[in-house]
Amino acid sequence: MVGVSARFGRVIRQLREQRGWSQEQLAHRAQLNRSYMGEIERATAIASLATAAKLAQALELPLSSLISRCEESTTA
Secondary structure: OOOHHHHHHHHHHHHHHHOOOOHHHHHHHHOOOHHHHHHHHHOOOOOOHHHHHHHHHHOOOOHHHHHHHHHHHHHO
16 A cells, blocks of 8 residues: 555656656745655655645645545555
8 A cells, every 4th residue: 555645746746747847846836945855756755734735836736636636546
């Protein structure tokens, strides 16, 4: 079973890559550190709710949509 942090990281990476953005570009848009972005994507760091909200805003998605994508990825 894949943990929620791993699913979240996978979804963030997929959304970032769909937009053609680097980790640095997404980190800048979300006002986060680039190395922290990598840790979130690799699930070596657990994003707080505030960080998830920053990422959702940077990706131009409602937070609820970002979270639901993590739930959907449980079957992927």
